[in-house]
Amino acid sequence: MRSLRAVLPLALLAACVAQPPVNPPPFGEAAVIEANRRADTYLRSGDLEGAARQYREAIRLARSVEDAESIATNAINLSIVYQRLGRADDARASLAILLERGQLAYPSERMAQAALRRSVLDLEERRTASANEWLERAATYCGQRGCAVSSAIQNVRGQLALEAGRPDQAAASAKAALSTSRSTGDRAESANALRLLGTISIRTGDAGAAAAYLGEALAIDRELAAPRKIYLDLIALGRASALRGDRGAARSFYERARVVGEADRDADGAAQARALIDALGDNVQARQPAPGPP
Numbered sequence: 001m002r003s004l005r006a007v008l009p010l011a012l013l014a015a016c017v018a019q020p021p022v023n024p025p026p027f028g029e030a031a032v033i034e035a036n037r038r039a040d041t042y043l044r045s046g047d048l049e050g051a052a053r054q055y056r057e058a059i060r061l062a063r064s065v066e067d068a069e070s071i072a073t074n075a076i077n078l079s080i081v082y083q084r085l086g087r088a089d090d091a092r093a094s095l096a097i098l099l100e101r102g103q104l105a106y107p108s109e110r111m112a113q114a115a116l117r118r119s120v121l122d123l124e125e126r127r128t129a130s131a132n133e134w135l136e137r138a139a140t141y142c143g144q145r146g147c148a149v150s151s152a153i154q155n156v157r158g159q160l161a162l163e164a165g166r167p168d169q170a171a172a173s174a175k176a177a178l179s180t181s182r183s184t185g186d187r188a189e190s191a192n193a194l195r196l197l198g199t200i201s202i203r204t205g206d207a208g209a210a211a212a213y214l215g216e217a218l219a220i221d222r223e224l225a226a227p228r229k230i231y232l233d234l235i236a237l238g239r240a241s242a243l244r245g246d247r248g249a250a251r252s253f254y255e256r257a258r259v260v261g262e263a264d265r266d267a268d269g270a271a272q273a274r275a276l277i278d279a280l281g282d283n284v285q286a287r288q289p290a291p292g293p294p
Contacts, residue, residue: 029070032061035054035058036054039051039054039077042054048081052085059078068106069107069110071106072098072114075098076114079092079095083117088121092121095114098110099115109142112138112139112141112142115138116134116156119138128164131156131160155189155196158171159196162196167203175193177192187223188220191220191226194214195217195229195232195233198210198237198240202243210236210239211240214236218234227260231261231264231273234260238276251280255273
C-alpha cells in the first residue's frame with residue numbers, strides 16, 4: 001500500500017531509452033530521460049537518497065521546458081521515494097507541485113495519482129479525515145469512466161473502511177478492486193487487494209481465508225519482484241499462522257520477512273520482524289495488523 005511501483009512505473013520515461021527514436025529527442029527532453037534513468041538505477045540498488053536527488057533534478061529540467069507530464073510523473077515518483085525514506089512532509093511537498101496548481105495544467109490522470117498518494121500518506125499517519133478527503137478528490141479526477149488508479153482508489157477506500165472498524169465495507173471495496181485490477185491486468189493492485197482481504201480475514205478471525213488470500217498475493221508479488229510487498233505478505237502470513245496457533249509456521253514466515261527486509265535495506269521492517277519472532281516466545285496470539293500502503 002510503500003510500493004514504489006504501485007502508482008507509476010518508475011522507469012516511465014527511461015523506457016524511451018530502450019528503443020531510440022529515429023530522430024533524437026530535444027536536449028531538454030533527453031536530459032529528463034537521463035535523470036530518470038539514473039533515478040531508476042539508484043532505486044534498484046537501494047540508494048533512495050540518490051534516487052530522490054535524480055528525481056529532483058528531473059523535475060528541475062522538466063520545469064525548464066514546461067513539460068507538465070514529466071513534472072507530474074517525477075513529482076509523484078519523488079513523493080513515493082520520500083515516503084519510503086520516512087520523510088512524509090517532503091513527500092507532501094513534492095505532491096504540492098501538482099495539487100497546489102500553478103500556471104501549468106497537469107493531466108487529470110496524474111492529478112488523480114497525486115491525490116491518491118496524498119491520501120496514502122495521510123492514511124499512514126492515521127489522518128483519516130484528510131485521507132478520505134484526498135481519496136474523494138482522486139476519484140473525482142479519475143472520473144466515472146475510471147483511470148489507471150481506479151483499483152488503487154478502491155483498495156485505499158477499503159483500508160480506510162477497515163481503519164474505521166467497518167470490515168464488511170472494507171471487504172466490498174477490496175473485492176471491487178480485485179475485480180477491476182484483474183480485468184485490466186493490473187497485477188500489483190490485484191496483489192494489494194488480496195493482501196487487504198487477507199488482513200480483513202485476520203481481523204475477523206478467519207485464519208484459513210487469510211492464508212489463502214495472502215498466499216495468492218505472495219505469488220504475484222514474487223513474480224513482480226516487489227520486495228516491500230513480499231515483506232508485507234510474509235508478515236501477514238505469519239500473523240495468520242499465529243492466529244491458528246501454529247507457532248512454527250509463524251516463526252518461519254517472520255524469519256523470511258526479516259531476511260527480505262534486510263536484503264531490501266529496510267531496517268525498520270527487519271526490526272519489526274525480529275520483534276514478532278521474539279514475541280512468539282511469550283505470546284502467539286496474532287496482533288491486529290494495519291494494512292500496508294498501496
